[in-house]
Structures are given as structure tokens and as C-alpha cells.
Amino acid sequence: MNEEPRSARCYALVPAAGIGERSGAGMPKQYVEIAGRPMLAHTLAALAAVPRIAATLVVLSPADERFEQALPGYGGWVARVGGASRADSVLGGLAELRRRGARDDDWVLVHDAARCLLKPAWVDALIDACEHDAVGGLLAQPIADTLKAGDADGRVTATVDRRDKWAAQTPQMFRLGLVERALAAMGAAATDEASAVEALGFAPRLVRASMANFKVTWPEDFELAARWLHQVGPSSK
Ligand SMILES: Nc1ccn([C@@H]2O[C@H](COP(=O)(O)OP(=O)(O)OP(=O)(O)O)[C@@H](O)[C@H]2O)c(=O)n1
């Protein structure tokens, strides 16, 4: 079938099919209320405030029974195609984007549901930096602390040179065709999209964001995120 010519679009894909084990919340952490709204609602609001994103797809677990109650009336794209690993969930979402008309050369910005402090301005900075790039890239933050390697007993085994080290964040922005091929090749071992793309021999662009774009992972992170949202307010710019 011949496809109508059009310029590349930007889609967002939000993997939200995890169980949040490390958070200790006793429920998938994306539904824990932070500053009066489920974490996932904050994340989706930030993406919705980026006009260059044509549509956002939320990837849920097939067993998810909370979404409709947590985000009543949500009008965006939702698909219950999550898998056992984050990479599986993203791959399921990419196939769903194709079913909804996305093409090989469209950009996909994969963003963790668990990074609920995202600011639209950081997403715009990522798109500005990557939309004419041959590979794509990711938000990231240079490491500010001295970096240690440790053993199973919690003892330092080495101090690691941090000068060229960055903490990878999301969104991570790649062409649909490239990131799909990369994740399919690497499978569940890919903890982010960039590592899969790197394994194909490409060098994704690092786009500096902020430590505030942290991933709510541990129990204490909920309070940190709530304080931020109460003091700074929801992500509108
Ligand atoms: N099988 C999976 C695992 C993770 N994720 C999503 O990937 C993002 C980042 O993963 P992480 O912070 O590790 O979340 P969880 O897997 O839920 O947490 P944990 O590892 O503590 O169980 C989250 O938005 C999570 O919902 C997903 O969609 N599908």
C-alpha cells in the first residue's frame, strides 16, 4: 500500500504496566496519589502540554483494573499491551502506534509513567535537539556525586571516574523503525531505549534536563515528589 507523503510526527509512549515493587506501595506506583492526583495523571498532563506531540499512548498491563477509576474520562490513547519487562511493554506500545497509523520515520518519545515531575519545557528541549538528528537522544543529567561501586555486603569496591557519566532519564526520542528494531534485538536486557539503540552501533544525543526529573522508585520518593508538586505546582511549562 502506498502511504501518503507527510512530515514526521512526534508521538509519546508511556509505559505504565509495571508493578512498582521497589516502591513498597502495595499497588502499582503509577496509581499512588501525589499532591491529590495519581502519579500517572501528572505525567500525562505534562505530555499533553507539549503541542508538538501528536498523540500519547499509555501502555497498561492486560490485567490492569485501576486505570478507568484513577483517570476517569481520560480521552487519550490507551492500550493493554504491557509485557513482563519494560522493553516488552514499549515494544507492545510501538506495535499499537503502528496500528494507529504511526510510521517508521515518525519520532516516538518513550517516557516512564514514574517520572511525574516532567516539565513540558524539557520535552521541547529534547525535540529541538533531536528532530534533525540522525539518531535521536534522551534527557539525562551529568553525575554530580562521587560514584562508588559496591559489593553485596554494602562495601565499596571502587570509586568510579564520573567525568563522562550521565544518569539516563526519559523521555527518550527515536524514530519508530529504529527503536523497534533495537528493542526487538536486545529484548528484556534493554533497561532503556538508548541502550538498545547503542547496541546497534549508534550514539544517541544526551540532552541535559534536571535532577528534578527523577523516577519515583523507592518509598521515600513519593514525599519528595509531593513536596515538589506542592511547591512548584503542576508541570504546565
Ligand atoms: N513490565 C513493565 C515494567 C515497567 N514498566 C514501566 O516502566 C517504567 C519504569 O519502570 P520502573 O520504575 O522500574 O517501574 P516498575 O517496574 O513498576 O518498578 P519496580 O521495578 O520497582 O517493580 C514505569 O513507568 C513502569 O510502569 C512497564 O510498563 N512494564
Ligand SMILES: C[C@](O)(CO)[C@H](O)COP(=O)(O)O
Ligand atoms: C528508562 C530509565 O528510566 C532510564 O533511567 C530506567 O532505565 C528504568 O529502569 P528500571 O529498571 O525500569 O527502574
